[in-house]
Amino acid sequence: MRTRRTIAAAMSVLALTAVAACGKDAPAATDTAAKLPTYTVKADAKVEGSKTFDEAKKRGKLIIGAKADQPYLGFENPTTGTREGFDIEIAKMIAADLGFAPDKIEFKTINSANRETSISGGQIDYYVGTYSITPARKEKVAFAGPYYVAGQDLLVLKDKAEYTSAESIKGKKVCSATGSTSVKQIEKFAPVLPVTQYDTYAQCVDKLLTNEVDAVTTDDAILKGFAAKNAGKLRVVGKTFSQEPYGVGVAKEDAAFQKAVADALKAHEDNGDWKKAYDATLGLSGAAAPEIPALTN
Numbered sequence: 556m557r558t559r560r561t562i563a564a565a566m567s568v569l570a571l572t573a574v575a576a577c578g579k580d581a582p583a584a585t586d587t588a589a590k591l592p593t594y595t596v597k598a599d600a601k602v603e604g605s606k607t608f609d610e611a612k613k614r615g616k617l618i619i620g621a622k623a624d625q626p627y628l629g630f631e632n633p634t635t636g637t638r639e640g641f642d643i644e645i646a647k648m649i650a651a652d653l654g655f656a657p658d659k660i661e662f663k664t665i666n667s668a669n670r671e672t673s674i675s676g677g678q679i680d681y682y683v684g685t686y687s688i689t690p691a692r693k694e695k696v697a698f699a700g701p702y703y704v705a706g707q708d709l710l711v712l713k714d715k716a717e718y719t720s721a722e723s724i725k726g727k728k729v730c731s732a733t734g735s736t737s738v739k740q741i742e743k744f745a746p747v748l749p750v751t752q753y754d755t756y757a758q759c760v761d762k763l764l765t766n767e768v769d770a771v772t773t774d775d776a777i778l779k780g781f782a783a784k785n786a787g788k789l790r791v792v793g794k795t796f797s798q799e800p801y802g803v804g805v806a807k808e809d810a811a812f813q814k815a816v817a818d819a820l821k822a823h824e825d826n827g828d829w830k831k832a833y834d835a836t837l838g839l840s841g842a843a844a845p846e847i848p849a850l851t852n
Contacts, residue, residue: 589834594647594823600654605811608653611680617655619646620665620673620682620804624755627780627836629684631664638662640780642801644832645702645820646683649803652819671695674804681816682804685774688852697809698852699816700802702829704845706795707740708775710763710782713790718770720794721745727769730759737773744796756781764788774799775842782840791842802852817850 602608611617621642622629629642643662650660665673670686673679674696685705688698709729711718718724721744730751731737738750751768753759759771760781771778775795782789803820805813823829824847833844 589831589838591644591835592828592831594651594828596651596656597654600652602653602811602815605809605815607677607680607806607809607812608815610677611653611655616659616661617650617653617681618661618663618679619650620670620679620684621646621662622684623664624757625685625777625780626784627839628776630780631662639836641703641776641832641836642683642685644836645803645829646681648823648828648832649681649683649816649819652822653815670804674806677806680805681812685776685799686802686804687799688802692804695807696804697807697813698802698804699813699820700850700852701800701848702803702820702824702850703776703801704848705774705776705799705801707737707772707797707799708778708795709792710760710771710778710789711769711792712763712766713788715769718792720792721796724770728767729770729772730762730768731772732756732759735773740797741772760785760789776801776837779837779840779842782842783837786839786841791840793842800848813852817852821850 623631628640729747733752762768
């Protein structure tokens with residue numbers, strides 16, 4: 556009996572020691588992960604001569620266009636219904652400087668093809684969602700930015716060290732979204748097999764994880780989000796072969812509002828919020844924050 560008690564006591568001590576060791580050597584991810592910044596809402600915000608701002612104040616909320624299917628970039632959590640990601644943080648920074656708290660923001664999912672009409676038609680106050688500034692788009696809407704310069708890149712399995720650039724996937728299976736400009740772009744840089752195309756990048760990522768394709772290609776910002784979602788399994792190659800300056804889309808005729816949005820971007824870039832937001836979202840992919848681009852709009 557005494558022997559059994561001694562063994563039981565020893566096992567209890569070992570169990571407690573193991574628990575203590577786990578607590579010390581394996582902290583929860585939330586203890587070490589970068590934290591999202593908080594934004595002080597300006598109580599006295601004014602934008603003189605802005606129709607967009609005046610209408611938002613009148614309705615009591617901002618309506619912001621965004622993506623909903625890009626992890627850690629522009630994503631709508633299906634469980635909570637909340638919006639998450641780097642672009643969402645950019646949208647919140649601007650809103651705070653315009654005097655709108657998070658509970659005074661309504662996010663509206665807008666498909667890429669409908670961005671210009673949604674902005675010019677007044678359905679949204681501004682749009683933040685991997686929206687590249689191009690001369691053609693500037694004929695229809697105005698931009699504040701760029702706040703991030705993306706570039707087409709490759710997402711590959713983490714253990715595929717041989718994939719180092721677009722040229723390194725010559726003759727391989729590559730996947731992208733149907734109708735994406737990324738399809739034509741990759742074919743310029745590397746003669747790959749006919750590009751596999753699906754409606755969403757998420758479908759491409761699923762095929763990558765099951766080794767049915769060798770790489771997924773699109774803007775590096777989008778790929779970083781999927782790498783963060785699949786931490787330890789995927790990596791972004793990190794050698795871009797195009798430039799995509801992301802801007803905040805606003806109504807073309809509202810110069811006062813465009814300036815207010817640009818001023819808000821500059822303020823939050825300068826005070827460190829931009830870097831903190833990146834580290835807590837796209838930075839979870841393992842890719843360090845890029846240089847903040849100079850505002851040109």
